Amino acid sequence: MTIKEIARLAEVSTSTVSRVLNDSGYVKHEVRERVEKIIDDTGYLPSDTAKDLKKKNTKLIGIIIPKLSSRTIGLVADGITKVLDENGYSSILANTGLDFKKEIEFIKIFKQKRVDGIIFVATNIAEEHIKLLKKMKIPTVFIGQDSSSYDFSCVVHDDYGATVEMTNYLLNKGHRKIGFIGVDEIDRAVGYQRRRGYEAALKEHGIDVDRNLISIGNFEISSVDASMRKLMKENPTAIFAVTDNLAVGAINYLLKNGYRVPEDISVVGEGDSGIAEIYNPGLTTIKYQYLESGEESARVLMRILKTDKSEKKIMNYRLVERESARKI
Amino acid sequence: MTIKEIARLAEVSTSTVSRVLNDSGYVKHEVRERVEKIIDDTGYLPSDTAKDLKKKNTKLIGIIIPKLSSRTIGLVADGITKVLDENGYSSILANTGLDFKKEIEFIKIFKQKRVDGIIFVATNIAEEHIKLLKKMKIPTVFIGQDSSSYDFSCVVHDDYGATVEMTNYLLNKGHRKIGFIGVDEIDRAVGYQRRRGYEAALKEHGIDVDRNLISIGNFEISSVDASMRKLMKENPTAIFAVTDNLAVGAINYLLKNGYRVPEDISVVGEGDSGIAEIYNPGLTTIKYQYLESGEESARVLMRILKTDKSEKKIMNYRLVERESARKI
Numbered sequence: 300m301t302i303k304e305i306a307r308l309a310e311v312s313t314s315t316v317s318r319v320l321n322d323s324g325y326v327k328h329e330v331r332e333r334v335e336k337i338i339d340d341t342g343y344l345p346s347d348t349a350k351d352l353k354k355k356n357t358k359l360i361g362i363i364i365p366k367l368s369s370r371t372i373g374l375v376a377d378g379i380t381k382v383l384d385e386n387g388y389s390s391i392l393a394n395t396g397l398d399f400k401k402e403i404e405f406i407k408i409f410k411q412k413r414v415d416g417i418i419f420v421a422t423n424i425a426e427e428h429i430k431l432l433k434k435m436k437i438p439t440v441f442i443g444q445d446s447s448s449y450d451f452s453c454v455v456h457d458d459y460g461a462t463v464e465m466t467n468y469l470l471n472k473g474h475r476k477i478g479f480i481g482v483d484e485i486d487r488a489v490g491y492q493r494r495r496g497y498e499a500a501l502k503e504h505g506i507d508v509d510r511n512l513i514s515i516g517n518f519e520i521s522s523v524d525a526s527m528r529k530l531m532k533e534n535p536t537a538i539f540a541v542t543d544n545l546a547v548g549a550i551n552y553l554l555k556n557g558y559r560v561p562e563d564i565s566v567v568g569e570g571d572s573g574i575a576e577i578y579n580p581g582l583t584t585i586k587y588q589y590l591e592s593g594e595e596s597a598r599v600l601m602r603i604l605k606t607d608k609s610e611k612k613i614m615n616y617r618l619v620e621r622e623s624a625r626k627i
Numbered sequence: 628m629t630i631k632e633i634a635r636l637a638e639v640s641t642s643t644v645s646r647v648l649n650d651s652g653y654v655k656h657e658v659r660e661r662v663e664k665i666i667d668d669t670g671y672l673p674s675d676t677a678k679d680l681k682k683k684n685t686k687l688i689g690i691i692i693p694k695l696s697s698r699t700i701g702l703v704a705d706g707i708t709k710v711l712d713e714n715g716y717s718s719i720l721a722n723t724g725l726d727f728k729k730e731i732e733f734i735k736i737f738k739q740k741r742v743d744g745i746i747f748v749a750t751n752i753a754e755e756h757i758k759l760l761k762k763m764k765i766p767t768v769f770i771g772q773d774s775s776s777y778d779f780s781c782v783v784h785d786d787y788g789a790t791v792e793m794t795n796y797l798l799n800k801g802h803r804k805i806g807f808i809g810v811d812e813i814d815r816a817v818g819y820q821r822r823r824g825y826e827a828a829l830k831e832h833g834i835d836v837d838r839n840l841i842s843i844g845n846f847e848i849s850s851v852d853a854s855m856r857k858l859m860k861e862n863p864t865a866i867f868a869v870t871d872n873l874a875v876g877a878i879n880y881l882l883k884n885g886y887r888v889p890e891d892i893s894v895v896g897e898g899d900s901g902i903a904e905i906y907n908p909g910l911t912t913i914k915y916q917y918l919e920s921g922e923e924s925a926r927v928l929m930r931i932l933k934t935d936k937s938e939k940k941i942m943n944y945r946l947v948e949r950e951s952a953r954k955i
Contacts, residue, residue: 341762359740362720367708368701368918376695380722384729389736392690392720394708401712408717412687434669520905547905554907577848577875579882579907590696 305341309334360600361409361437363393363402364420370573371589372420375442378593379418386601388415402428410435416600418442423485424449438603440596443488447611452603454596454612458488461585461616462496462541465567468583468618469537470504472626474565477501478530479513480523480540480549490515493541493569509533516545523548531556536564536627543568543575543584550580550623565624581621588614633669637662688928689737689765691721691730692748698901699917700748703770706921707746714929716743730756738763744928746770751813752777766931768924771816775939780931782924782940786816789913789944790824790869793895796911796946797865798832800954802893805829806858807841808851808868808877818843821869821897837861844873851876859884864892864955871896871903871912878908878951893952909949916942 302320306313311330318326319334326334360383364372383390391412393405399422406428409417417437419428421444429449432439441453469477479497484490498508514529516522523545530538538553540546546568550560558564560580568575571586592614599610630648634641639658646654647662654662688711692700704720711718719740721733727750734756737745745765747756749772757777760767769781797805807825812818826836842857844850851873858866866881868874874896878888886892888908896903899914920942927938 359719366701367695367704368698370696370698370701373694373696373698373701377722377724380695380720381724384722384724389740390720391687392708392718394705394712396705396709412717544905551905551907574902574905577872577879577902578905579879 305334305337308337308341356415357413358388359391359412359414360388360597361391361393361405361412361414361417362420363395363405363417365395365397365399365422367394371570374589375420375593375596378590378595379597380593382594382597382601386597388597399423399425403431406431406435410437416440416604418596418600421446423487438600438607440600440603442592442596445487445611447609450609452599452609452611454592454599454614456488456587456592456614457616458492459496459499461569461587461618462493463500464616464618465539465569465585466497466500467504469539469565469567469624470500470506472537472565472624474537474627475506476509476512476533476535476537478533478535478538480526480530480538480545481513481515482518482541483515489541497539518542518544520544520548524552527552537624538564538566540566540568543570543572543582546582546584546623547574547578550578550582561623561625565627567624571619575619575621580623583621583624584619586617586619588616633662633665636665636669684743684932685741686716687719687740687742688716688925689719689721689733689740689742689745690748691723691733691745693723693725693727693750695722699898702917703748703921703924706918706923707925708921710922710925710929714925727751727753731759734759734763738765744768744932746924746928749774751815766928766935768928768931770920770924773815773939775937778937780927780937780939782920782927782942784816784915784920784942785944786820787824787827789897789915789946790821791828792944792946793867793897793913794825794828795832797867797893797895797952798828798834800865800893800952802865802955803834804837804840804861804863804865806861806863806866808854808858808866808873809841809843810846810869811843817869825867846870846872848872848876852880855880865952866892866894868894868896871898871900871910874910874912874951875902875906878906878910889951889953893955895952899947903947903949908951911949911952912947914945914947916944 302313302316306316316334319331380390395401417439419439419441421441424444424446439451441451445455446453481494482490501508511533514526516526527549538549540549546566550566553560553564560566567583569585571584575582575584595612630641630644634644644662647659695701708718723729745767747767747769749769752772752774767779769779773783774781809822810818829836839861842854844854855877866877868877874894878894881888881892888894895911897913899912903910903912923940
């Protein structure tokens with residue numbers, strides 16, 4: 300169906316149909332009704348693509364995410380799309396499926412689709428991405444990783460501050476031997492900043508960092524058993540895992556091996572990912588603002604589309620006390 | 628940056644730049660290298676929008692989903708985007724945030740963006756949507772709800788069959804009073820089909836359906852306590868909740884009220900949503916193929932883009948036995 304066919308069916312000129320579609324200029328009431336009825340009956344909608352060529356922007360935002368079947372990322376994506384929708388923007392979704400080589404490919408597709416901006420849910424920042432994004436001059440906001448040193452806008456969580464606070468929480472409950480389950484430091488936020496927070500809090504309390512109390516695995520719950528076997532040799536009184544999933548893995552390991560949580564050993568996580576609340580025992584953890592960080596990133600993007608001035612936003616967090624840790 | 632500017636910088640004609648970009652026709656090696664270097668340095672990429680007008684399709688697929696912060700839907704979306712990507716398609720994501728009035732609005736946006744097809748992760752099917760989609764003539768695949776009676780392609784889970792099997796499982800373990808926690812039947816798959824499966828299995832075993840053993844709530848875990856208070860008055864030996872989240876809510880209620888699971892009462896769910904495996908006790912549940920249903924829907928769409936012949940695919944399921952139910 301084209302505008303010409305609509306005009307023919309309604310027995311009017313194409314410019315009359317245009318006026319009806321754009322709601323501009325005078326059209327007789329009965330003519331307008333006739334045209335609208337035909338438009339309605341035929342399901343005709345004007346194509347954006349032709350208009351896009353004349354307009355400055357496409358009202359499309361590219362979103363790069365590592366995967367969707369993670370509640371954390373799902374919340375971020377819900378927040379992004381909510382605010383984009385409120386502002387009349389649609390989104391092209393690029394799901395890398397944790398294959399980071401795809402990020403470069405998707406950035407190029409975004410350029411071809413003429414997106415007005417990009418929101419990048421990043422697990423790490425590679426020089427190559429920064430270089431390409433700078434070349435392409437598409438306004439971009441990173442979520443979860445600090446890109447401000449490259450002069451890119453970002454919305455970050457206070458991973459360092461939150462981890463210092465949680466470590467202090469355990470220290471104040473009398474724990475001195477705190478096993479730490481971390482992830483690779485190529486992930487600057489969860490790997491590097493959280494480990495740095497743990498070590499800083501210990502040092503502040505005059506406690507030497509014991510390498511034997513630290514185990515670095517990956518994000519998979521299946522990696523926890525090996526970490527726990529190593530850590531339990533040191534007889535820790537508490538385990539601090541950098542994600543809730545890893546903390547739940549640690550509790551499962553302990554229960555299977557005859558320990559009670561928190562009576563025999565305390566366990567805490569970070570993320571407040573949904574499971575923390577419904578797990579048994581309830582998990583003491585850090586609640587990061589995932590949904591809100593998604594919303595905020597879209598708001599930052601809306602602003603930099605106008606001002607071109609980069610911003611860095613640090614989101615709040617909250618320590619949520621449940622049943623998995625106790626005073627000794 | 629335009630093709631003209633590239634040509635000026637490279638000191639060649641625009642048609643030479645075109646030949647380099649499209650890799651067609653003869654271009655001297657050193658000229659090609661010079662043009663490619665400038666294209667690379669400036670970050671120029673040809674715009675798809677101009678090309679789209681001439682081409683038949685945009686290689687864009689619209690995806691409608693109710694929300695992303697659900698592991699189930701996240702898995703479906705991971706599956707969809709994986710197969711679309713493999714086939715060279717990008718996706719425009721429309722997240723309704725459970726506001727179903729938005730679905731109509733998004734279908735219209737898809738039409739304006741000239742998507743080649745639509746994948747609709749549906750919680751229910753409204754006549755209005757069907758009417759609009761038929762008018763617009765955009766190939767569409769529904770996931771999770773049976774749209775075959777409207778001659779639309781769909782990929783569905785065998786909610787009825789799976790629920791019959793799980794009910795039989797409990798019956799074979801000696802349970803006769805099985806409390807049922809369901810959701811509203813406006814959700815044909817989870818609300819209507821699963822309840823129908825539960826009732827059919829009971830009848831097959833010569834057991835009358837007892838209305839007092841059925842409680843219909845919503846998907847929120849917070850609705851479970853009220854359901855459990857009602858059901859426990861009937862002294863059931865087992866609880867069958869239509870989702871894992873609701874089953875976990877039921878277990879939490881039981882543990883808080885001094886019952887042991889499964890020693891005092893058995894609990895089963897459906898979905899195998901991740902929590903089932905890491906919850907304590909491990910939850911006996913139905914594993915539906917969410918990731919695979921997303922992949923399959925994209926494959927069906929790829930086929931109907933060529934053949935225009937609608938398909939209905941029924942995905943497999945599997946009963947996963949863990950620790951939350953026992954023989955009595």
